[in-house]
Amino acid sequence: MLGTILLVFGMVFLAPGDPISRLAGNKPLSPSTIATIKERYHLDQPFVIQFFDYLKAISHGDFGATFTGRDVSDIVKERFPVTVKLALGAFAIDVVMGLALSIIAAVKRRTWIDSSILVYTLFMITIPTLVIGFVLQYVFGIKLGWLPVAGIQGGWQSYILPSLTLGLGFAASLGRLGRSDILDNMSGEHIRAAHARGLSRRRVVGHHVLKNSLVPIVTIFGLDIAYLMGGAVITETIFNLPGLGQSLIIAVRTGNGPYVVGLVMISTIIFVFTNLFVDLLCARIDPRISYE
Amino acid sequence: MKRVTAWVATAVAVAMVTVACSSGGGGGGSAGSTSAPPGAQGGTYSFANGEPTSLIPQNNYEAYGSQVFEAIFTRLMTYDFKTGAPVPAQAESVTPSSDGLTYTIKIKDGWTFHNGEPVTAQSYVDAWNFAAYGPNGYILNFFFDKVVGYDALNPSKGKPSTKELSGLKVVDPTTFTVTLTAPFSQFPAQLGFDAFDPLPKAFFDNPDAFNEKPIGDGPYMMDGAWKHDETINLTRYPDYAGTPGFADNIKLPMYTGDSYWADFQAGNVDITTVGSSNLAEARTNYADSLNEQPSSSFFFLGIPTYDPRFQNKELRQALSMAIDRQAIMTAILINEDPADDAISPVIQGYRAGACQYCTLDAAGAKQKLADAGGWTGTLTLNYIADDPVLEQAMEAVANQWKANLGIDVKLNPIGANQYYGFSLGHKMTGPWWDGWVMDYPSIQDYLTPLYGKNGGYNVSGYDNPAFDDLMTQGDAAATMDASIPTYQQGDDMILEDMPVIPWGFGGFNSVNQPTVTNVLKDGPLDQLALELVQVVQPSS
Numbered sequence: 001m002l003g004t005i006l007l008v009f010g011m012v013f014l015a016p017g018d019p020i021s022r023l024a025g026n027k028p029l030s031p032s033t034i035a036t037i038k039e040r041y042h043l044d045q046p047f048v049i050q051f052f053d054y055l056k057a058i059s060h061g062d063f064g065a066t067f068t069g070r071d072v073s074d075i076v077k078e079r080f081p082v083t084v085k086l087a088l089g090a091f092a093i094d095v096v097m098g099l100a101l102s103i104i105a106a107v108k109r110r111t112w113i114d115s116s117i118l119v120y121t122l123f124m125i126t127i128p129t130l131v132i133g134f135v136l137q138y139v140f141g142i143k144l145g146w147l148p149v150a151g152i153q154g155g156w157q158s159y160i161l162p163s164l165t166l167g168l169g170f171a172a173s174l175g176r177l178g179r180s181d182i183l184d185n186m187s188g189e190h191i192r193a194a195h196a197r198g199l200s201r202r203r204v205v206g207h208h209v210l211k212n213s214l215v216p217i218v219t220i221f222g223l224d225i226a227y228l229m230g231g232a233v234i235t236e237t238i239f240n241l242p243g244l245g246q247s248l249i250i251a252v253r254t255g256n257g258p259y260v261v262g263l264v265m266i267s268t269i270i271f272v273f274t275n276l277f278v279d280l281l282c283a284r285i286d287p288r289i290s291y292e
Numbered sequence: 293m294k295r296v297t298a299w300v301a302t303a304v305a306v307a308m309v310t311v312a313c314s315s316g317g318g319g320g321g322s323a324g325s326t327s328a329p330p331g332a333q334g335g336t337y338s339f340a341n342g343e344p345t346s347l348i349p350q351n352n353y354e355a356y357g358s359q360v361f362e363a364i365f366t367r368l369m370t371y372d373f374k375t376g377a378p379v380p381a382q383a384e385s386v387t388p389s390s391d392g393l394t395y396t397i398k399i400k401d402g403w404t405f406h407n408g409e410p411v412t413a414q415s416y417v418d419a420w421n422f423a424a425y426g427p428n429g430y431i432l433n434f435f436f437d438k439v440v441g442y443d444a445l446n447p448s449k450g451k452p453s454t455k456e457l458s459g460l461k462v463v464d465p466t467t468f469t470v471t472l473t474a475p476f477s478q479f480p481a482q483l484g485f486d487a488f489d490p491l492p493k494a495f496f497d498n499p500d501a502f503n504e505k506p507i508g509d510g511p512y513m514m515d516g517a518w519k520h521d522e523t524i525n526l527t528r529y530p531d532y533a534g535t536p537g538f539a540d541n542i543k544l545p546m547y548t549g550d551s552y553w554a555d556f557q558a559g560n561v562d563i564t565t566v567g568s569s570n571l572a573e574a575r576t577n578y579a580d581s582l583n584e585q586p587s588s589s590f591f592f593l594g595i596p597t598y599d600p601r602f603q604n605k606e607l608r609q610a611l612s613m614a615i616d617r618q619a620i621m622t623a624i625l626i627n628e629d630p631a632d633d634a635i636s637p638v639i640q641g642y643r644a645g646a647c648q649y650c651t652l653d654a655a656g657a658k659q660k661l662a663d664a665g666g667w668t669g670t671l672t673l674n675y676i677a678d679d680p681v682l683e684q685a686m687e688a689v690a691n692q693w694k695a696n697l698g699i700d701v702k703l704n705p706i707g708a709n710q711y712y713g714f715s716l717g718h719k720m721t722g723p724w725w726d727g728w729v730m731d732y733p734s735i736q737d738y739l740t741p742l743y744g745k746n747g748g749y750n751v752s753g754y755d756n757p758a759f760d761d762l763m764t765q766g767d768a769a770a771t772m773d774a775s776i777p778t779y780q781q782g783d784d785m786i787l788e789d790m791p792v793i794p795w796g797f798g799g800f801n802s803v804n805q806p807t808v809t810n811v812l813k814d815g816p817l818d819q820l821a822l823e824l825v826q827v828v829q830p831s832s
Contacts, residue, residue, distance in 0.1 A: 033446070036429030070520075078520060142557045149558045150551040152522065240551035242521035250548070 006051065054258065063262035072262040075247060082152060083243035086166070086235070087228035089159045093167025094174060094224055101171060102178025107205060109183060117175065124172035133165040133238040150240035162239045166232050170224050177220060182213045215282055222278025226271045335827025336541035337808050339820060340552040340564035343521050347506040348499065349486040350423035351430045355818065361486050362814060363526055363542060363822040364508035366534055368397065369484040376640050376733040376816035377772065378480045382411065382509065386483065392475030392768060398467050403533045405492040406513035413468035415490035417460045422496070423487060425455050432487040440471045475768040477775040481734040511537040511823045521546055537823030556803065563804040563811055563825065568627040568681065571801060578803045585813045586637045588730040589798030590738060591628065593723045594715060597791050598753035607667065608790040609649045610660035611723065614696040615689055616652040621796060624685045631794035634738060634786050638816040641735035641776040647787045647794050654696040661697050670700045672722030674714070677705035686725060715751040723793065726751060733816040735779045736766060743786055754791035
């Protein structure tokens with residue numbers, strides 16, 4: 001974690017360009033004014049001191065301020081719920097569609113249903129999120145006018161198109177991975193034994209196959225949700241959602257070191273914790289894991 | 293003012309550039325006095341804006357904040373829609389002394405801030421002192437550098453011994469005087485700019501709270517606090533002493549990226565400005581509401597006159613004459629018009645065709661180049677990276693120079709973050725693309741900052757005592773009108789010496805849904821006159 005902070009801090013610090021003059025529209029500021037701004041944001045200190053100041057601050061939960069005086073922690077508090085809602089929405093689609101695609105494809109393998117699902121998922125994986133986003137926005141938001149296209153003023157409906165934009169891609173990936181995973185399991189000896197014992201096909205697939213397939217699938221879910229929680233930059237920009245992803249673009253664009261580092265740090269923390277949570281969940285599903 | 297490239301580099305919504313179809317804003321008369329047909333009062337409308345950096349007028353230097361201030365503040369002067377000349381707004385009169393050093397400013401009586409406090413001479417003086425005080429770190433601090441006492445508030449070392457500009461004096465509740473270090477005929481034009489807004493006592497009690505919910509003296513007031521990254525909502529200020537606005541409520545939702553355009557097409561926002569990436573579509577699909585006006589932006593190709601290779605003016609003239617600006621702007625930079633002066637068309641004193649080297653003349657250019665002694669080696673053309681449209685335009689310029697002058701040209705994109713280090717730091721290795729947006733509508737603001745010896749944006753390195761003299765003479769003129777011919781002589785000098793190659797004038801375009809009418813650019817300023825927009829009422 002420390003390495004990450006150092007790396008990101010270093011990169012932003014070394015990036016050329018003077019954030020103060022950009023803030024002032026590259027116009028002249030009096031030496032007094034410049035001195036005040038530099039002092040306020042510790043820009044007059046050498047790199048090492050700035051870095052340690054920063055470490056000290058974040059251990060108190062103070063992630064610094066943007067160059068227009070807003071606390072990074074305030075900004076994160078405002079933006080995080082938006083990212084969470086988007087993440088959960090996308091995740092829901094990921095889970096529901098992903099599982100559906102995997103199971104149907106596996107169960108109906110080698111039929112035309114299976115083939116169409118394979119083609120569809122290949123298609124969806126290849127298309128960039130950007131394209132999916134714009135197409136959905138245009139068709140459903142502009143042409144048909146069914147759903148909001150920008151901002152969060154439309155309440156939960158504002159999250160439908162963005163969630164689809166993100167979720168469809170994830171679901172497609174999951175669909176393929178899940179399908180091969182399930183197929184592997186379906187040919188196991190324990191399954192043939194279950195069939196031999198006369199259990200219904202639904203019970204065999206739904207209970208025995210799925211339970212064993214779940215571990216790798218849930219691991220993928222974990223990675224997906226962890227990634228989503230970090231903020232989807234492209235989707236948030238297309239749909240003008242004020243989440244963490246959008247703030248990262250703003251932070252980089254304004255050359256605001258503490259802001260960028262703060263955001264990356266927070267994203268990293270979220271990612272790590274979400275992953276941990278998922279690992280624990282996996283251990284519950286499959287007790288064998290907790291003994292490894 | 294703010295660098296035009298800030299807009300271009302971010303390729304965001306409010307980047308503007310268009311061909312001017314009609315001149316000035318269509319409103320006629322001065323802002324706020326258009327008489328309305330009955331029923332045009334009332335209603336709510338929305339205008340796509342972006343997230344401001346600050347809502348304290350003295351600490352904001354970008355367009356999104358300025359647009360908000362346009363509705364919530366009425367300042368001393370405003371600008372005539374047709375001519376751009378300053379006219380008193382909250383001021384009753386602004387009168388210079390006979391030596392031009394002291395201005396007596398009388399304000400109108402009976403005006404109040406949105407919290408009920410009276411607007412007094414003290415409201416102005418206190419606000420200006422606060423901004424001029426270096427340790428406050430306010431961005432618009434330098435606007436007060438012509439007032440006596442500024443240096444004492446901005447020492448190069450240590451803390452100032454006082455917090456007040458000695459050049460500001462309150463005479464009575466509605467009168468104060470401003471003493472300048474030297475005569476400056478353009479001072480009345482400066483008074484229409486955000487830096488000179490009055491502030492209520494409530495600001496000084498808690499500037500941070502003020503930033504979240506500013507209290508002005510304009511026709512509209514904040515309706516709730518600033519909802520960061522979401523919206524700023526305004527509502528009519530019922531006790532406004534001036535001409536009231538038409539609509540009752542104004543919403544200013546914030547957009548980043550291109551999503552404002554999607555929302556406009558979906559009918560979710562009433563008015564938006566049109567960036568150059570959407571202009572072609574706007575001209576086709578929204579032709580009836582599209583309003584294309586010239587903005588105050590002046591684009592140019594800077595020339596590094598500090599580089600010995602570029603010190604011959606005939607070489608610079610040749611480079612200018614070898615470019616077909618119109619062709620490039622018809623095909624690529626569709627939001628621009630070719631520049632034919634070094635002054636924007638929205639400014640008093642602009643003369644169409646003043647630049648004699650600004651139209652394509654390939655034969656003439658070749659001749660000039662020969663007269664200058666020719667050019668050997670490679671010419672490097674610099675521009676801001678990551679802007680595909682700009683890159684195309686620069687490629688076209690390079691090709692034209694190659695074809696018309698027979699010289700070798702190399703393109704050099706430079707990252708936005710480093711760009712001003714090169715231009716302001718006089719480190720450019722060849723001509724570069726650049727732009728200027730005015731701070732206040734005055735011909736002087738296009739000359740002194742760019743070409744004056746100590747000009748804040750003298751990127752070309754131009755140093756001409758004769759030019760500086762003309763500027764001082766213009767500054768000392770008795771009135772703004774009287775100053776114009778003198779400044780125009782300075783303009784002529786620049787157009788002849790060509791330390792920069794005038795390139796284009798930008799545009800400011802807006803489109804709106806049929807739900808609103810009377811959507812007008814705010815005179816010479818690059819913003820909308822929010823108080824003039826009328827919500828279409830259903831005919832009963």
